[in-house]
Amino acid sequence: MTEQYLNFLDHLAKSPYFISDGGIGTYLQSHGLEPGDSPEKLNLTQPTVIRQMAKSFFDAGSDMVLTNSFGGNKFMLKKYGVESQLHEINREAASLGRMAAGENQWVIGSIGPSGEFLQPLGNVSHEEMYDAFAAQAQALEEGGANGILVETMTSLDEITIAIDAIHKSTALPILATMTFDKGPRGYFSMMGVTPDQTVTALSNTNVAVLGANCGNGIDQMTEIFELLRRTSSKPILIHSNAGIPKIVGKEVVYNEEPEYMAEYFISLIERGAKIVGGCCGVTPKHIEMLRDLLDKKGLC
Amino acid sequence: MPITNKGLLEELTHISKQDELQHITKMLEKTDALMQQVSYALICGDNETVDRLTKQALDENYEANTILDDGLIAGMAIVGIKFRDNIIFVPEVLISARAMKAGMAHLEPILSASDIPPLGIVIMGTVKGDLHDIGKNLCIMMLRGAGFVVHDLGVDTKPEEFIEAIEEQEASLIGMSALLTTTMPNMGRTIEAFEEAGIRDAVKVMVGGAPVTQDFADEMGADGYGKDAIDCVDIAKELLNLK
Ligand code: B12
Numbered sequence: 346m347t348e349q350y351l352n353f354l355d356h357l358a359k360s361p362y363f364i365s366d367g368g369i370g371t372y373l374q375s376h377g378l379e380p381g382d383s384p385e386k387l388n389l390t391q392p393t394v395i396r397q398m399a400k401s402f403f404d405a406g407s408d409m410v411l412t413n414s415f416g417g418n419k420f421m422l423k424k425y426g427v428e429s430q431l432h433e434i435n436r437e438a439a440s441l442g443r444m445a446a447g448e449n450q451w452v453i454g455s456i457g458p459s460g461e462f463l464q465p466l467g468n469v470s471h472e473e474m475y476d477a478f479a480a481q482a483q484a485l486e487e488g489g490a491n492g493i494l495v496e497t498m499t500s501l502d503e504i505t506i507a508i509d510a511i512h513k514s515t516a517l518p519i520l521a522t523m524t525f526d527k528g529p530r531g532y533f534s535m536m537g538v539t540p541d542q543t544v545t546a547l548s549n550t551n552v553a554v555l556g557a558n559c560g561n562g563i564d565q566m567t568e569i570f571e572l573l574r575r576t577s578s579k580p581i582l583i584h585s586n587a588g589i590p591k592i593v594g595k596e597v598v599y600n601e602e603p604e605y606m607a608e609y610f611i612s613l614i615e616r617g618a619k620i621v622g623g624c625c626g627v628t629p630k631h632i633e634m635l636r637d638l639l640d641k642k643g644l645c
Numbered sequence: 646m647p648i649t650n651k652g653l654l655e656e657l658t659h660i661s662k663q664d665e666l667q668h669i670t671k672m673l674e675k676t677d678a679l680m681q682q683v684s685y686a687l688i689c690g691d692n693e694t695v696d697r698l699t700k701q702a703l704d705e706n707y708e709a710n711t712i713l714d715d716g717l718i719a720g721m722a723i724v725g726i727k728f729r730d731n732i733i734f735v736p737e738v739l740i741s742a743r744a745m746k747a748g749m750a751h752l753e754p755i756l757s758a759s760d761i762p763p764l765g766i767v768i769m770g771t772v773k774g775d776l777h778d779i780g781k782n783l784c785i786m787m788l789r790g791a792g793f794v795v796h797d798l799g800v801d802t803k804p805e806e807f808i809e810a811i812e813e814q815e816a817s818l819i820g821m822s823a824l825l826t827t828t829m830p831n832m833g834r835t836i837e838a839f840e841e842a843g844i845r846d847a848v849k850v851m852v853g854g855a856p857v858t859q860d861f862a863d864e865m866g867a868d869g870y871g872k873d874a875i876d877c878v879d880i881a882k883e884l885l886n887l888k
Binding site for chain 2: 374379380381382424460462466528529530531533534535536537589590591592595597
């Protein structure tokens with residue numbers, strides 16, 4: 346095992362918990378990114394903004410930040426016509442994060458869904474999906490990422506292919522999250538996967554940490570945490586939205602305030618969540634508030 | 646006629662809302678054994694059976710419209726309810742949509758070749774920044790089934806692309822779809838772009854997609870809102886004064 350592997354996981358194991366970062370897409374939209382445009386392009390065109398974003402979260406108290414590479418797989422980049430720059434986009438994502446990081450601050454490569462369906466439902470073969478995730482993971486590793494988070498997944502096939510690809514093509518520790526929606530019959534991913542099924546499927550894979558992100562505000566994420574915890578023997582990560590986006594006038598707003606979320610985050614930590622942080626709508630202010638409260642409570 | 650298809654009877658047990666159950670039961674009671682088989686095959690996503698039975702029904706001189714309404718749309722109505730109620734998920738919906746397409750492949754040429762001129766020309770697209778197209782594609786299938794000519798602009802459709810298409814196709818109706826709260830405002834922006842281009846009055850605009858509501862549609866100045874694909878056809882007819 347490499348240094349990076351030991352470093353990140355060792356520190357994680359030694360710490361009672363890690364604070365992660367917030368929503369990258371929403372941060373960038375409030376810094377000039379057009380909704381719907383490719384955030385990942387900014388790694389090459391606006392590197393200062395990306396480095397500053399990581400720095401803002403570290404300054405606010407994050408132990409780890411994610412890289413700006415959520416949609417950095419070849420399928421998503423192709424939709425924006427920048428597929429040929431896949432390697433640079435992902436390498437820079439990690440390297441810009443590293444530039445902002447100090448000692449004991451970690452940069453975790455984000456890998457989001459391919460946006461495609463596997464055969465026979467869709468057109469993409471197992472092999473093509475594997476290769477796509479492997480290529481993205483290698484570029485993130487080259488840029489200096491300390492680990493990879495496979496996130497916002499909804500299909501067990503896709504998440505296990507991604508984990509397998511990252512495990513075989515890099516030496517990085519792997520974290521993995523699914524996204525669940527609350528429906529009339531409980532929590533399911535859009536492909537119909539429950540938190541229980543997720544734990545079962547991931548417990549035999551090479552993930553060091555599993556969990557859930559996006560799609561919900563923090564009260565529902567707390568419910569999902571409880572479902573995962575019932576059966577998981579692996580450490581759990583929760584990345585919560587600051588609520589469900591609402592339209593107010595012409596603005597899209599996420600209305601869960603830093604104070605409100607911090608209480609829940611702390612409760613998650615007290616119940617045993619290993620990594621907590623935000624997704625869409627969670628800002629450096631939220632992280633700062635959380636860190637302040639934790640310090641006040643002496644929970645560090 | 647009673648519902649004789651065992652599979653369909655079993656499907657009805659999944660419908661928990663009484664009014665919906667009554668509505669669908671009434672709809673199915675008007676259909677015969679072959680149409681019930683088509684519905685059931687569509688719900689199961691059995692592409693080949695839908696394909697084969699649709700052909701068979703046409704050979705037996707069923708009206709294309711009957712097959713569409715009694716077979717395909719009746720089945721799709723149940724699929725929609727099962728999806729909403731977490732009984733099935735996106736994969737099953739996609740597979741049923743594919744089966745619907747297999748049936749439509751036989752019906753469309755007949756529906757569009759009949760002496761009746763098209764009901765209208767519609768342009769459909771998912772708005773800028775949004776890549777969701779499953780719901781929009783269902784709407785398109787239903788619109789075509791109902792006799793509209795539909796030009797599909799696909800996903801991530803920029804206002805300029807809508808405007809270009811309106812001018813090229815001489816369309817009278819635009820349908821926009823959005824599934825993300827963050828891209829919903831792009832519907833309003835697209836309407837503003839129509840105004841700036843001086844073509845707002847030349848077209849009617851309908852909108853839809855899960856996060857869109859009637860209120861939001863009114864606020865952005867759309868002419869109509871539809872909650873599902875069946876609604877979409879109704880709204881389209883209404884907006885073009887075909888009702
Ligand atoms: C399938 C899906 C995807 C697929 C899309 C595949 C495809 N080719 O369409 C993929 C995986 C690519 C995807 C990606 C994302 N998704 Co998505 N996705 C969904 C999901 C599960 C189902 C949507 C769907 O197809 N529904 C089925 C169809 C039949 O219903 P429908 O679209 O509502 O359409 C019906 C009606 O609304 C109406 N209608 C639709 N359009 C129109 C138009 C007109 C004119 C009319 C009259 C009617 C009408 O008729 C249709 C038929 O009845 C929903 C969650 C859910 N359970 O709804 C999330 C959801 C929409 N996705 C969501 C998110 C956040 C995303 C991502 C940002 C995730 C991510 N972080 O990567 C990306 C965004 C990519 C992008 N830029 O668009 C969120 C949106 C939250 C919000 N409100 O903003 C949802 C709600 C999930 C959640 N709870 O978080 N997604």
